[in-house]
Amino acid sequence: MKAVRVALGQVNPTVGDLIGNAGLVQRFSLKAREANADLVVFPEMVLTGYPPEDLLLEPTFLVATEKTLQTLARQLPKDIAVVLGAPEKKGDRLYNTAVVIHHHRVQHRFRKWFLPNYGVFDEHRYFTPGTTPGVFRWKGIAIGLTVCEDVWKPQGPAPVAVKKGADLLVNLSASPYHAGKNDTRTHVLKQRVRECHVPFLYCNTVGGQDDLVYDGGSRVMDDRGHVLAQSPLFQEDLLVCDVPLKSTTPPVAPAVLPLTREDEILSALTLGTRDYVIKNGFKKIFIGLSGGIDSALTACIAVDALGKENVVGVTLPSRFNARETQQDAARLAKNLGIAFHSVPIEEIVRAFNKTLRPLFKGLSADVTEENLQSRVRGTLLMALANKHGGLVLTTGNKSEMSMGYFTLYGDSAGGFSVIKDIPKTLVYDLSRRVNTRAGFSLIPKDTLTRPPTAELRPNQKDQDTLPPYNVLDTIIQSYVEENKSFKEIVAEGLPSSLVQKTMNTMDAMEHKRRQAPLGIKITPRAFGRDRRMPITNRFRSDQQKKAPPPLKKGGQGGFALALVFAFSLTFPYLVSFPRV
């Protein structure tokens, strides 16, 4: 029975780093050749990194990409077929293309058919879809090409290639991670093999790019859909495997064990953080440690990602901070072995209050004073990072992001927001897992058990202002991630007035999210390019529960009504409460 030796280069390219990415392809191709592979496959758009966004509109970028591709072709080993992804400019059209190189030349190009334009994807902004199947012959075998989305739907270029005689199918992907995505991927790929009845090579990219993490999960499947070999998640890998063109006996199960949900998510957070920091040329990280669980988990991830010698913890106590939370911050820093500084904010806050007194005359204390403390802390952390050449990581979670429960220019001041897409209840799960892996209370026990507090006024508790976190996180999942309606969420058994208030607050807080730093997408729908909402927006998602009121004939009835409506619901708008 005929067989072919294949290799998959699950590499970590950097957007825009044409030379570096070409270098990756070259190194992995040489290794594949040394392992006697006939064919090596790389991810979608590996030469540019994915997504290059509007770099694809710069003619200079496209010219440089094509030049790099031609240079690379001349320098690759000649007797292995290298399949890699790159943009292809042809006249005034641009394609998302799989390129085949051997004997120092580009021999074949296949243009992606199905261009995703939903969620985080904008491929119609850049690309024209291809219309012809891609089959090339190499060492007596016909190989059919597909790019990412092409295999996520039936009746794409895969079955067409097989009809044209393909003995083997290849897919080049840049498929971003969300929790559980790899299971979905397995399901989809099996469907394609069942449709096509030939062996299947799936090569996905790995690494972090701004808010996206690619988890890899590259694999080789036989013509019945059995996995013959697969790469580990979240790391670079060269996978080499002999593939029989017709399966004989059932193959041995692959050696890679699946990760638990918590371990998978922690890996994604670590990789996303490491790549954002390193790829942007940073080393040193500053984190404000409050003694709370969000900053504790963020610090643990930062140490995992960058090493304890590159992480600095800073506690910024005021008179509202309990001795216990301060001690927990210090204990965490000690447990992690990171540098730790205490920078009290009282004297600065006093100077602000004194300066503002004439302008605040006769007005009682409110969220203004809470925001102020948070902004003093943000300014101090930024000063440390500016002076020492570092990056501030922010520590807000998805529950806070959704409710606007943070201070703009305060606790949201920083370059990267590690757990931005992690709801609070999941923050607890991940923290417990961190401690289990450490084998001791790396994150102090009290941090895990104390009721969450912002400590911006006496006896403040998150739950005085927010719904209970388990309820809030249920609403976030239903509304933000699953796009459920007010009615559907109430039908799940949650109190109608609470759901209404929560959804309205979520809707009204878009302006705050828009100025917050990027963070890593972990759920099926993260805030940001995954969920694009207008800031100016008078629709509130609970409106469905009542019929639209009758319009008054003539006059300004409808309009005036709308105004009243808007004011009552957007009342808290842009009054940047820290914790309201």
Added chain:
Amino acid sequence: MKAVRVALGQVNPTVGDLIGNAGLVQRFSLKAREANADLVVFPEMVLTGYPPEDLLLEPTFLVATEKTLQTLARQLPKDIAVVLGAPEKKGDRLYNTAVVIHHHRVQHRFRKWFLPNYGVFDEHRYFTPGTTPGVFRWKGIAIGLTVCEDVWKPQGPAPVAVKKGADLLVNLSASPYHAGKNDTRTHVLKQRVRECHVPFLYCNTVGGQDDLVYDGGSRVMDDRGHVLAQSPLFQEDLLVCDVPLKSTTPPVAPAVLPLTREDEILSALTLGTRDYVIKNGFKKIFIGLSGGIDSALTACIAVDALGKENVVGVTLPSRFNARETQQDAARLAKNLGIAFHSVPIEEIVRAFNKTLRPLFKGLSADVTEENLQSRVRGTLLMALANKHGGLVLTTGNKSEMSMGYFTLYGDSAGGFSVIKDIPKTLVYDLSRRVNTRAGFSLIPKDTLTRPPTAELRPNQKDQDTLPPYNVLDTIIQSYVEENKSFKEIVAEGLPSSLVQKTMNTMDAMEHKRRQAPLGIKITPRAFGRDRRMPITNRFRSDQQKKAPPPLKKGGQGGFALALVFAFSLTFPYLVSFPRV
């Protein structure tokens, strides 16, 4: 000769305000009926406002929109045909639709063919294109429908409708403003009439929506392309006009005079600011007045937009501020008749320096101390706005945005960035025009003549750090707006090393722009959703000038090279300089 009386409702809807927008349609339709019009046309997606972005993915929103449409239909005068834009959900597809209502019912729907998915547009994310022409008969006339982009290209639904017998064409638009856009629009519409040889009704929306301003420019053209009547730019208008189906004598020239470039842009800035503030439920505005030209122009626009009684000027002097600039700030406030406060920052800065001293030991002063002053000012302005329930307007211009010449969480702290898309040289032109219109030096003379300075250290001038503004603004126009390459820009006669340094800095500052507030799009390509660049991005646009260096065979050659390259160019990354 047969004629028809038509009306165009150039209205200002608010995104998501279904009831308010329906009320607008109702009021304008009644007025049109009172004026004996047979037909009244409203803009694209007038019922939802445009763009509703991901609201279009919420089933609740689409259901509420359709319900509002049905309610509206029952309440409109029955014997006038009302044409308006709304989304149309059909099965699992969504269309961008023109709806025709008369006799209390929806009588006809036409689905937009050409869906823009470039620049600020994402219509492929939401809509399926229509494929059939839209012609409806009303009072013996056949009327052909098109929506916005449908008439920006030849061979769309317009000529097809005419082939099917249309006597008259209608276009519903939500076409955003940039400087000079109305001339382009005139050119395009004349081309369409020349293609179709029937009278043409063009109704565009007006008003501000986040970063977009719609300028209106609705008009009625006869079958030879002569303008019979047109609405003024930048304001709501009901345009009523008798249209002969065949032209006889050349019509009288329309009464609307074109605006000068400066007046047009000032109108756009005023409308965009007013609508952002009002539609989000605000009234009071706070602006930091430095005595410089950017804050002076911003304050003049704010007063025009919202009235002097709603604008508060605040000067925040340090020991680096000259007496002259302080006086200019006070003089401007007096000239505008706005409230004015002086809030010295020295004592707060001293408290910060004292607190930070132990951590800054042995390190000399640098941009950290400059950023600090800017952040103290941002925090004070936000405290005032939080306490008094107002919105802070930021005052940075496009030249500063492009070079990252601002402090994150400092001078960029605020809700809306009025002149964000105005290059510095244009800031001067607009300011001079403001003074001419006022008939005196509303903006003090010295503000216009003094060399720009951030006053964050002794004797600081913008031009110590930035290229001369006329050169910088030329590079911005060529690179950002016209997408020219490094080579092309140098070929225009600018020094190669300056262009290189400037473009590299622009590329490296994406992370700062991403956390800055929204501002009004004025140029053909603004930063933001109009220009989507990755933050993590090792490509530098001057790379084209050299061929890619040869890749080393084996080893980490290529990759290491890329790293060196990246570090040297991204060195300033995220060290948030105020003015570097």
